[in-house]
Amino acid sequence: MDNLIILLLLPVISAIxxxxIKTSSAKWAALVLSLIQLGLTIPFICHFVPDASVQFAASWDWINSLGIQFQIGLDGISLPMLILTNGLIPLIILASFGxxxxxxxxxxxxxxxxxxxLVFISLDAFSFYVGWEAALIPIYFICALWGDGDRIKVNLKFFVYTFFGSLLMLIAIIYLYQQTGGRAMSWTALTGLELTEGAQNWVFWAFFIAFxxxxPLFPLHSWQPDTYTHAPSTGTMLLSGIMLKMGLFGLLRWLLPLTPEAVMQYGNIALIMGIIGVVYGSIIAFKMKDAKRLIAYSSIAHVGLIAAGxxxxxxxxxxxAILQMINHGISVVGLFFVIDIIQRRTGTRDLSDLGGLASNMPILAIAFLIIIMGAVGLPLTNGFIGEFLLLKGIFGSAWNGVWFAVIGGTTLIFGAVYMLRFYQKTMLGPINDGHMSVKDVSGYEVLVLSILVILIILIGVLPNGLLHLSEASVTQLLENIK
Structure with a gap:
């Protein structure tokens, strides 16, 4: 089985x-269907040859009158994202069983x-844009219908921000399509265009702002903390664990190959935005008492470092960056799941009302500590390898790499401080009188936490499998833009 279309059709059929299903059995049906999707992904992983070629490619005529085709395929940059998506969705569904x-x-x-x-396997701009918008619609309704607090206002802000970015990207795509004479929207055709300096500049900014x-990157991040805070736990996991990777992936798949000269001209600005996000997100995270907002701002810091890389x-x-996209997805889903468990047990996620939970919840305390170790990049955990490579790459960049690496490295120090404070405020110290009877994790909760802990340690000890997937594709990408 080597037809990628099945990985697109199954989730659509599953959704229908x-x-x-109007009963509580829907969660089991959703889990089984997502596990089938994961199982169907495995043959693509096993048969993938880690070179720079596009594999399992397929195309169909879509809108003949406009010369638009539907083209999909996998390479060493998109396969890790496919693994992340189809690997995390079953875990996120299982985590929602509470x-x-x-x-x-x-x-x-x-x-x-x-x-x-569709976003991760598209090889033409039209289907990429369709996937980009198709992923936005359901998460909007998930957050608006099942969120809490002032969710309607918050989601409107989220929608306006992302729709504005999408509109800029659509204008740039249409412009590029016109440059082909209205004949093609394929990745090959668009990246092969000889654009003028002026055209590259504005196309760069149109795509870059959307991504x-x-x-989100500072200062385009203001929608994120509120959305993460008021979304249901499942929605927050989807947003932080997978959806934000669409923007990072877009930089690699589209922005860098489309506008190589503009990228070299303005890339330092983007790198600085990422580094500012590291410091800004970390400093704000220090002050947060709401656990969800704390992790939201820590996420801004981590993705800022990824973008800088x-x-x-x-x-x-x-x-x-590619490895850390996977690592961040695993760690942030784990952190939001722990927050969900604590909130369901105690009725709060305010750090000032928590403490001492480790005495009643030793299994959660151990799993939580390992997840935090991965998030702050402790050696032998997944985060260490990713952050080490990111800092080494930034150090070797042409734009004052030493200073950027030093400032970017503060994410390790700041992250350790606010994450260990988070742990101390929830797990250690005297327990709140109202929480004396809370029970430890059990059943599906233990299963989700166990899988996350195993992944954190396994990737930390054996990262070469994932790094080998992307090596040749990254080498070819750098050759094309330099």
């Missing part, structure tokens, strides 16, 4: 099936998965 969700909720999750997969909003234009920096 789940939409008609909430009584029906089929409509899981149908939206499956439809979002289809959009995410920077989705990541991409714009270092070094082999280590870009490979570190």
């Amino acid at each position: 099936i789940l939409a008609f 909430h009584d969700q029906k089929g409509g909720f899981y149908g939206l999750v499956s439809f979002m998965q289809a959009g995410l997969v 920077a909003i989705k990541i 991409i714009f270092s234009f070094t082999q280590e920096g870009i490979q570190g």
Whole structure:
């Protein structure tokens, strides 16, 4: 089986099936269908040859009158993102078992998965844009219908931000399409265009702003903390674990190859934005009492460093970015799941009302500590390898790399401080009188935490498998833009 179209059709079919399940059995159906999707991904991983070629490619005529084709395929940059998407979705669904969700909720999750997969496997700008928008619609409804607090206002802000970025990208895509004479929207055709300096400059900014909003990079981040805070836990995991990777992936797949000269001219600005995000996100995270907001700002810091690694234009920096996209997805899903467990047990996620939970929840305390170790980049955990490569890449960049690496490295120090404070405020010290009877994790909770812990340690000890997937593709990408 080597036809990627099945990985697009199954989530769409799953969404339709789940939409008609009105009972609590929907969660089991959603889990089984997502596990089938994961199982169907394995042959592509096993048969993938880690060179710079595009594999499992397929194309169909879509809109003949406009010369638009539907083209999909995998290379060493997109395969890790496909693994992340189809690997995390079953975990996120399993993590939602503590909430009584029906089929409509899981149908939206499956439809979002289809959009995410399409973004990562698209080889033409039209289908990429369709996937980009298709992933936005279900997450908007998930957050608006199942969120809390002032969710409507917050989601409107999220939608306006992302839609504005999407509109800029669409204008740039249409412009590029016109430059081909209205004949093609394929990645090969668009990246082969000889654009003038002026054209490259504005196309760069159109794509960059769209991707920077989705990541999000400072100062285009203001939608993120509120959205993460008021979204349901499943929505927050989808947004932080997978969806923000769409923007980072877009930098690698589209921005760098489309506008190589503009990238070299303005890449230092993007790198500085990433580094500022590292410091800004970390400093704000120090002050947060709401656990969700703390992790939201820590995410801004981590993705800022990933973006800086991409714009270092070094082999280590870009490979570190790809690896850290996976690592961040694993760690942030784990952190938001722990917050969800604590909130369901205690009724709060305010750090000033928590403490001492380790005495009643030793299993959670151990798993939580390992997840935090991965998030702060402790040696022998997944985060260490990714952050080491990122900092080495930034250090070797052409733009004052030493100073950027030093400032970017503060994410390790700051991250350790606010994450260990987070742990101390929830797990250690005297326990709140109202929380004396809380019970430890069990059942599906232990299973989710165990899988996350195993992944954190396994990638930390044996990262070469993932690094080997992307090495040749990253080398070819750098040769094309320099």
